[in-house]
């Protein structure tokens with residue numbers, strides 16, 4: 495097995511390293527529910543996941559996946575934009591996962607956007623408990639993707655280092671514009 499992991503796998507490794515059973519975790523982009531299911535398993539029977547998506551199809555796909563895995567009771571599915579997460583979450587969060595871009599198998603024009611992504615990131619950083627992480631997998635192969643990534647890099651490189659540690663994980667020699675990963679840890 496390769497030692498260097500792809501960004502999607504690394505995101506999960508960072509989240510798994512910090513989330514304990516019984517905690518609250520957020521999937522900011524539920525999509526087809528793979529990350530939501532991963533988080534549901536991680537928080538355990540006493541934990542909770544809040545999963546956001548603006549597309550009905552994504553909420554339905556995620557719901558189906560969770561039901562099949564008998565994990566639906568651990569998850570609240572929120573059919574609203576992640577930029578509104580502060581209206582739904584009223585306790586500290588151990589991890590927030592973003593997987594940006596479009597719904598695989600869905601409309602490629604319905605993508606995450608810099609303005610709402612940055613608003614959700616700000617909310618997520620506020621809600622994060624000390625030692626918690628936000629992971630963001632971002633893509634540059636679709637229209638608007640490079641601008642979204644640039645906006646995130648601009649915002650994150652200005653974060654106060656006494657409060658947050660920020661990592662940019664990217665594979666340099668891959669074809670077809672692979673995703674890259676941003677990880678933000680709230681310092682204790």
Ligand SMILES: C[S@@+](CC[C@H](N)C(=O)[O-])C[C@H]1O[C@@H](n2cnc3c(N)ncnc32)[C@H](O)[C@@H]1O
Pocket residue numbers: 522523524525526527528529530546547548549552574575576577592593594595596597598604605606607610611
């Ligand atoms: C790449 S997919 C996510 C894949 C997902 N993490 C998975 O495991 O299957 C990106 C998702 O972000 C959603 N999205 C776009 N804008 C959003 C917003 N403002 N709030 C929440 N979700 C949004 C899209 O509808 C799409 O389903």
